Amino acid sequence: MTADLERAALRAYHERGEEADRLTRTGAGRLEFDRTQEIVLRHLPPPPATIADVGGGPGRYAIWLAGLGYRVVHRDIVPMHVDQARAAAAAAGVAVEAAVGDARSLDLDDQTVDAVLLLGPPYHLPLRADRVRALREARRILRPGGPVFGAVISRWAARLDELLRKRIYASNPAAVPMIDEVERGRLLPALGPGGFFGVAHRPAQVRGEFTAAGLTVADLVCVEGAGYLLGDLDDRMADQRDWRVVLDAARAVERVPELLGIGSHLIATGMRR
Numbered sequence: 001m002t003a004d005l006e007r008a009a010l011r012a013y014h015e016r017g018e019e020a021d022r023l024t025r026t027g028a029g030r031l032e033f034d035r036t037q038e039i040v041l042r043h044l045p046p047p048p049a050t051i052a053d054v055g056g057g058p059g060r061y062a063i064w065l066a067g068l069g070y071r072v073v074h075r076d077i078v079p080m081h082v083d084q085a086r087a088a089a090a091a092a093g094v095a096v097e098a099a100v101g102d103a104r105s106l107d108l109d110d111q112t113v114d115a116v117l118l119l120g121p122p123y124h125l126p127l128r129a130d131r132v133r134a135l136r137e138a139r140r141i142l143r144p145g146g147p148v149f150g151a152v153i154s155r156w157a158a159r160l161d162e163l164l165r166k167r168i169y170a171s172n173p174a175a176v177p178m179i180d181e182v183e184r185g186r187l188l189p190a191l192g193p194g195g196f197f198g199v200a201h202r203p204a205q206v207r208g209e210f211t212a213a214g215l216t217v218a219d220l221v222c223v224e225g226a227g228y229l230l231g232d233l234d235d236r237m238a239d240q241r242d243w244r245v246v247l248d249a250a251r252a253v254e255r256v257p258e259l260l261g262i263g264s265h266l267i268a269t270g271m272r273r
């Protein structure tokens, strides 16, 4: 994919505007959000440390972290997301320093942050060299001993989420053979107009990219487990006991090697030694 096509596909997807409430609107989004928060908290230094949220989108995580007392620097390549993050931070009454920026070449100085969130760029950058570059940039701005959290999309998410859960064969039968191709390592194409596109990783690939960037992988976990596949997940979100069971199930299988790719996301924690 050329850089122009990449930018156009990224813009088309994000102009649908679904990112703004993706993490709170549905059970699947909330499962991703709740689990990502707990995974990140395991390795974060205490506030007030400085955290860079690179590919921070509309700022959901940036605002959460600022609310916990962290100093948060937000960067995103899509200007609309930067505007949304600024507006949401102002509405929440927290300080987030947000600006347009590319994960591959950041405007932040060497060793000036205590942790980096890369929850987006590793699956939106089609070329491995660019993904490693983004991870190297994260390492560059990080103080020694700090963590980089990198989220990726699972190699099998298209089949499990789009095909099995969302029944994409009904609205777009042409997407079905593409899913076989994705599992053979092809880039995940937009399966409908303005659809999500990106890279679908196998667990070993994630480890390889972190290592190539000079980061030591301290942890690699499956975010959602199988809970996002439940047809009644939105209802379960409304009941405390039901929701706890969904979260506990995700925790119980998060490092089972055979199940690392069963959720739609994995998060790798890489340390700058």
Ligand SMILES: C[S@@+](CC[C@H](N)C(=O)[O-])C[C@H]1O[C@@H](n2cnc3c(N)ncnc32)[C@H](O)[C@@H]1O
Binding pocket: 010, 014, 019, 023, 054, 055, 056, 057, 058, 059, 060, 061, 075, 076, 077, 078, 081, 101, 102, 103, 104, 118, 119, 120, 121, 124, 125
């Ligand atoms: C699916 S959104 C996730 C947003 C947020 N981190 C979250 O987890 O909710 C992916 C984000 O990565 C951003 N992104 C993609 N490639 C990027 C790059 N090279 N540099 C900075 N941001 C990038 C997109 O614009 C988008 O806001």
